[in-house]
């Protein structure tokens with residue numbers, strides 16, 4: 001296995017992918033770091049909006065489901081996880 005964090009410049013272009021938007025190069029099968037960062041920021045914003053729209057009771061519920069870490073992002077992750085598996089699945 002290649003080290004995905006190794007600097008890929010100078011590698012065989014067949015093994016590399018390119019992000020037009022950020023002009024970054026990365027291993028095929030990986031994702032553009034900057035795209036991921038943006039996704040992460042957008043997601044964090046969505047989480048904040050979600051959290052702010054909850055009642056105290058809902059917050060307590062989701063926080064409990066996330067293991068009472070005291071971190072809103074954990075509750076958000078738990079909410080998304082639950083949303084991914086809508087029925088019956090544990």
Ligand SMILES: [Zn+2]
Pocket residue numbers: 019020021022023024032033034035036
């Ligand atoms: Zn990108």
